[in-house]
Amino acid sequence: MTRPMLEARGLTLHFGAIPALVDVTIDVAEGEVVAIVGESGSGKTTLLRVLSGLMPPDAGTVRWLGEDVHAMGEAARRRLLRTDWGFVHQNPRDGLRLNVSAGGNVGERLMAIGARHYGNIRGEALSWLAKVEIDATRIDDLPRTFSGGMQQRLQIARTLVTHPKLVFMDEPTGGLDVSVQARLLDLIRSLSRELGLSVLIVTHDIAAARLLADRILVMRRGRVVEQGLTDRVLDDPQHPYTQLLVSSVLAA
Numbered sequence: 663m664t665r666p667m668l669e670a671r672g673l674t675l676h677f678g679a680i681p682a683l684v685d686v687t688i689d690v691a692e693g694e695v696v697a698i699v700g701e702s703g704s705g706k707t708t709l710l711r712v713l714s715g716l717m718p719p720d721a722g723t724v725r726w727l728g729e730d731v732h733a734m735g736e737a738a739r740r741r742l743l744r745t746d747w748g749f750v751h752q753n754p755r756d757g758l759r760l761n762v763s764a765g766g767n768v769g770e771r772l773m774a775i776g777a778r779h780y781g782n783i784r785g786e787a788l789s790w791l792a793k794v795e796i797d798a799t800r801i802d803d804l805p806r807t808f809s810g811g812m813q814q815r816l817q818i819a820r821t822l823v824t825h826p827k828l829v830f831m832d833e834p835t836g837g838l839d840v841s842v843q844a845r846l847l848d849l850i851r852s853l854s855r856e857l858g859l860s861v862l863i864v865t866h867d868i869a870a871a872r873l874l875a876d877r878i879l880v881m882r883r884g885r886v887v888e889q890g891l892t893d894r895v896l897d898d899p900q901h902p903y904t905q906l907l908v909s910s911v912l913a914a
């Protein structure tokens with residue numbers, strides 16, 4: 663088996679007396695979609711922040727292609743966030759510049775990695791707007807005039823235009839209407855397959871995890887209580903907490 667791209671071992675982090683992460687170990691392989699599920703406060707967002715190098719753990723290591731993410735300098739980590747990695751936030755305000763045009767939002771990520779030719783940048787932005795189903799006539803509009811679903815699709819275009827290898831997604835469909843969520847999930851699924859992306863997605867939506875993920879990690883109170891292939895975890899949950907999560911969805 664090839665070595666995982668992202669390898670985290672024994673991650674532990676406390677906020678005062680609160681154990682946000684306790685001995686968490688996780689791998690993400692090339693082209694793999696991994697979902698982190700669990701109730702509010704279980705440590706999902708903290709795990710994403712530690713894995714992406716935004717927050718150092720009290721103990722444990724995170725390696726990207728073998729390199730220790732928390733030992734590399736700030737400049738190297740920032741470069742990773744512009745190149746190999748992408749981040750899709752729950753709130754489009756955190757992932758977009760709302761006072762810059764839609765085309766500008768996509769184009770400036772290309773400029774950040776050295777693109778300079780205006781015609782090529784605009785052409786690439788148009789192609790990405792089409793991929794995320796935003797009409798070309800909206801290229802010069804500001805994202806704050808877009809619906810919530812459109813803003814998220816634009817955030818995805820802005821993230822993927824630089825061809826990252828791994829995309830961290832934190833509740834990307836949170837706060838959207840159910841029909842808008844379904845369309846966005848379909849888009850994430852088709853783009854991640856088409857591009858062979860690795861995705862690490864945090865969600866409390868079991869149905870979203872089932873649709874997207876190859877593997878699922880279930881978190882509770884900072885610990886991974888169960889992990890495995892999506893169908894196995896959801897169809898035959900072993901841990902009582904996973905059984906409760908799955909049955910609460912079935913009963914809803």
Ligand SMILES: Nc1ncnc2c1ncn2[C@@H]1O[C@H](COP(=O)(O)OP(=O)(O)OP(=O)(O)O)[C@@H](O)[C@H]1O
Binds near residue numbers: 700706
């Ligand atoms: N900056 C912080 N300072 C203090 N405590 C924090 C901080 N960030 C998170 N916590 C605590 O750590 C625990 C894990 O929080 P985290 O946000 O990772 O959970 P989550 O599973 O992502 O929850 P949600 O689904 O509500 O976003 C919680 O008890 C939370 O209150």
